[in-house]
Each structure stands twice: as structure tokens, then as C-alpha cells.
Amino acid sequence: MTIKFTQDHEYIRIEGQTGIVGITAYAQEQLGDIVFVELPAIGKTVKKGDETAVVESVKAASEIYAPVGGTIEATNEALGAEPAMVNQDPLGTGWMYQIHIEDPSELDGLMDEAAYADFIK
């Protein structure tokens, strides 16, 4: 299993042709308490960098961008009732959506764990 990171603090966990997308532990800490998550429609096709979700903290709304292009296959409906899972377990139960990766070469420009750890220092 591979995990990659964007400069906008999204992660994508790659399992074959599928990616699980969410925001990093660093991002959720910066945002503070998450109170609402707007998720994309299943079946929607997105390009790399498109706005795909919105997380609302008490203070403000922040856009979540697609780390790669592809088709939305599933979303984490549990966040509707419990958006705070993004704070509690951002890389686990706080995932946002699953995307079918259109072009795996788009992953090449993303950071690996070590590079991201360096990036947020």
C-alpha cells in the first residue's frame, strides 16, 4: 500500500487503480474542529486539482482538491453524522472519498511520506 501527499495537505492512499482521499493529520490540526463535510457525487469525473469536497471548521470553509483525475467511486457517508472523525482519525475513519485513478502517472508529482513530513516542518 502506498500513500502520497499534495502540497494542499490532501492524502491519497493507493490500492491498485483505486485511491482513498482525505486530509492529513497536519491539515485537520490547522483547521480545528471540523463541523461539516461536503462530499462529491458518486460517478462524478474530476480532473487533478479540481475542487472535490469542502470541509467546514467552526471558523471557515476549506476546499479539498483532487490529488489525481478520475471518477468518484464511493464517499464516506458516515461523515454526515460525525464530521469530527476527520479530526480524530484523518487517515482512517475520517477518509472522504474513493476515486478510480484515470492516469497513474499523475501520482508521480505527489510527495511520499518522508517528503511530506519534510514539507510541513
Add this chain to the structure above:
Amino acid sequence: MADTSPQDLKTVPLNDVHVALGGRMVPFGGYSLPVQYPTGIITEHKWTREHAGLFDVSHMGPSFLLLNEKSGDPDADHAAIAALVEPLICGDIKGLKPGQIRYTLLLNETGGALDDLMIARPADPDWAGSLYIVVNAGTKDADFARIAGASAGKATLNRADNCALLALQGPDAVAVLSSLIPEVAELGFMTYRSFPWNGTVLVIARSGYTGEDGFEILVEPEHAKAFWDALTLDGRVKPIGLGARDSLRLEAGLPLYGHDLDETISPTEAGLNFAVSKRRREAADFPGAARILKEYGGELSRVRVGLLVDGAPAREGAEILDASGAVIGKVTSGGFSPSLSRAIALGFVPPDHAAVGTKLSVSVRGRSQSAEVAALPFVPHRYYRKPV
């Protein structure tokens, strides 16, 4: 997710305390202040509603206006100083009892709000002929210039915004503060007095911006840390950032200047008729009286309402739509209510859409979400009422 650089911002006397506590320092009215501590806004908000929250609001503008020449008759001196500020505002200052605080508005000639502020008459007759005035951070330089200008030659305005201004708010606030200064328990809501404490003098008002019982305390900068430490030693007290202060005041239905109030908005439109004192109304002797009295009589084009919003929070600037989809107003502040676990907002709509229960909608990111006009406050006020 841009990090905010606290450079070029003014710092408050307790800056190092907030940084050491892990406060996330962001700009508020030109000052670097904590929006939250590591516990987070929701926990801080709920703690304040259940126990006692300690806020640093030293960005605000406390000041004292002092008559240059006193007659020695406390009532005459109070009347003289009241007469200097009343032409700027819609409140009855002359009629304040010793120690009483009044919430009022600084108005322009067309009745728009230049600021909302607190003006208080000292309890001690030796201090008659002075007023304790607290204005908002973003407007303080202009406000102070206006007040000083109106009283030039007759009174002197002494700024006290080098001091720390702390707010202790919540149901345990009185027990906590009276463990240090027993007499504060006798202060009525919206009254203030000065109290000696550990070699300094604290100016303590029973007031606040959360809807809870509580106090706002002015303390000299060199004594601020000792006082903060004395309060936080009490297990019922936690430091609370200005993020929770905003969510608390929103639940309490209290307007925020620069958002729910600005120089186009009158006190009547903002639902603040209580701040237009009866004596001033009858005399029609305040700025913008012609407009405000007409509005008072029912000729209004917009009024401030509370909205219960379904789904994502509707933030400032979001359009408010009627049942047919026509835009009828805008949200002026909105967010998430930790007490109600839902989105709430304040905004302005025409009076025929302002009745509690009216079904409206708000536009968030181009999509329409249901909203309903709600009674204010969203969360009941629990101010202290002195037993009679």
C-alpha cells in the same frame, strides 16, 4: 490554509502566556491574539457554557473620560460629563445610576452605527464627573478621536488600552472571582466597580459577550500575569480563545460590529431598540433621530433576524432567499453552534419575512439550503439577576 504571520501586529500584555499555552495566534483588530488553544473551539465553547472561560480581550478599547473642572457636586458633575457624550450616541447617560453600565451606539448623522460600546458611571462619588467607556478594537482610534473631539476643552479622554482586559464568563464565573474578591458577588448585571487586589486596582464589570453570567476585568499590564495565574489556578477556569468567543456571542444573538452592524445599519434595523433610551427618543436629540424614529414607528426596509440553517454553515455574505427563490437579504455572520450542533446565522431581511418560523433558504456555494427564522437568542441568556 495559509498560515497567518503575527508580524507587524501589536501584542497584548499576556502574549507570552498565550504562546506558552499553545494558543494559535492570529490577528484580531490589529493585535495578535489566540483564536483557540490546543483543546479546540468546540471544547472551549462548551466549557464556557458549563464552567468558566477566561478570555483575553485586550485588543478592545477601554478608556476613561474625565471632566477637566469638577464642581464637587457628584450629580451635577455626572450630568456635565453625560452632556458631552450624549450628542454622539442614542443612550441615556445622564440617567445612569452610580455604577451602572449602558450598552449604546455611536451614530453618524444618518443614524448608522459607527460602533457599539459600553458607557458606565462610576459607583464612587469621588469619581463623579468621569465615565468608563469601552469601544471595539477595529474602531477604537476613530471612536476615541470622536469622543475626545466632542469633549475638547471640557474633558480629557485617557486611553487604557495598554492594560489587559480579561473576560471571565460562565456559570462558575462568580464563584471563581468571588474566591479572590468576595464583594464581586454583590455586583448586579451591567454594573461595575473598582476593587483593590494584591497591590493594584481592578476595574470589574458584571458584563460580557457570551450570554452567560460573568465579568470583564481591566487590569494594569504589570499585574495582568499574576491575576491571570490566580484565576487559572482554579480548576473551574480554562483559557478560551476568540474563536469560541465568536461562536458564544453568535448563539447569544449578539451583533458583532463590522459584520452585523456597520455605518449603514441603524439600531432599530439591528433589533437594538432597547439601546435607544426613552428620554433620548422623546427628545429626538441623537444623530439620525429622524430616520431612527421613523423606523421605530414601523417604517423599516430590513431587520436583523436569526436563522436556523440546515446543512453546511452559511457564512457572512451568503444570500438569503424567500420561498420563491428571490434574494431578499444577506447573512452578516454565520457558523456552527456547538451548543445546538447545527448551523446558525444572523442576517438582514425585509420585515415581512422576519416572523419567527418563516421558511427561507440560504445560498451556500451556489446551492440552496433550507433556513428558518428563529427567535433570538438561539441559546437563552443566563445573566445574573439580583434578587429583589
